[in-house]
Amino acid sequence: MTHIISEDIIQQYERDGAVCIRGAVSKAHATDLLGRIDMLISGRDDRWTTDRTGGFSDRHLWPEFPWIYEFCANTELPAIAGRLMQSSFARLFFDHIFIRDAGTAHATPWHQDRPYWPFQGRQIASVWVALAPCKAASSGLRFIRGSHAWGKTFQPVGFGEKSPSASFLGSNGSFEPMPDFDAETDRYEILSWDMQAGDAIVFGAETVHGAASNTGSAERRAAISIRYVGDDARWDPRPGTDPIVTQDKVSTQPGDAPRDDTWFPEVWHAAA
Numbered sequence: 001m002t003h004i005i006s007e008d009i010i011q012q013y014e015r016d017g018a019v020c021i022r023g024a025v026s027k028a029h030a031t032d033l034l035g036r037i038d039m040l041i042s043g044r045d046d047r048w049t050t051d052r053t054g055g056f057s058d059r060h061l062w063p064e065f066p067w068i069y070e071f072c073a074n075t076e077l078p079a080i081a082g083r084l085m086q087s088s089f090a091r092l093f094f095d096h097i098f099i100r101d102a103g104t105a106h107a108t109p110w111h112q113d114r115p116y117w118p119f120q121g122r123q124i125a126s127v128w129v130a131l132a133p134c135k136a137a138s139s140g141l142r143f144i145r146g147s148h149a150w151g152k153t154f155q156p157v158g159f160g161e162k163s164p165s166a167s168f169l170g171s172n173g174s175f176e177p178m179p180d181f182d183a184e185t186d187r188y189e190i191l192s193w194d195m196q197a198g199d200a201i202v203f204g205a206e207t208v209h210g211a212a213s214n215t216g217s218a219e220r221r222a223a224i225s226i227r228y229v230g231d232d233a234r235w236d237p238r239p240g241t242d243p244i245v246t247q248d249k250v251s252t253q254p255g256d257a258p259r260d261d262t263w264f265p266e267v268w269h270a271a272a
């Protein structure tokens with residue numbers, strides 16, 4: 001199925017900083033991916049960053065696992081991201097798997113992604129694909145509507161799990177303290193969606209988002225979040241950013257567009 005990203009959806013993305021695209025991939029494709037991830041979790045293809053406390057989290061697997069690259073590159077996901085970013089292309093940055101078992105107390109704190117990453121620019125988007133049903137009460141992703149447009153950068157925080165994110169909280173920019181969004185519900189509008197496997201939320205790297213724990217649910221919450229960069233993204237490997245891809249690996253120089261096809265392959269191009 002080809003997804004028509006209408007002008008209305010683009011406007012919604014621009015206004016809110018996040019949109020839900022139903023059936024971005026088929027349920028069968030999402031379920032198949034989760035099955036393969038489960039084999040990886042069970043140790044057949046073990047890796048270093050794996051965090052198995054109440055679930056599983058790992059990232060930047062596409063260079064190693066062709067089936068993850070195929071999901072990130074050869075589905076409609078990069079086209080959806082590229083159109084919503086209103087970019088002429090989408091390059092793949094990294095994939096990030098987030099699985100939270102039923103009953104897990106671990107939550108995702110409110111944060112923006114861009115302060116963690118070695119990029120500047122507004123055409124940077126994540127496509128968070130549900131690999132199993134979820135909603136806000138079962139750790140579905142939540143967004144502060146319109147926060148991408150505030151022109152604010154909030155202090156990155158640790159995710160409290162055995163992932164590299166815990167070690168790069170350093171100051172790599174000028175940050176404001178994160179408001180207590182949960183305490184001020186009358187001031188901020190929180191967006192969330194009830195999702196089925198294959199549904200996706202696309203959100204910008206400046207949009208504040210987080211997820212509650214999965215304590216009140218009997219469902220395992222599973223998602224893959226795929227990061228794409230577009231026209232105005234510029235490589236900015238400042239100290240203190242997440243070392244997912246580092247300067248020693250890439251041909252791209254600081255301040256340049258990420259044209260390194262090995263580390264940032266172009267996975268979609270707008271029709272001429």
Ligand SMILES: O=C(O)CCC(=O)C(=O)O
Nearest residue numbers: 098108113126128211225
């Ligand atoms: O799935 C989660 O809990 C976190 C997702 C997230 O923060 C992201 O995709 O940027």
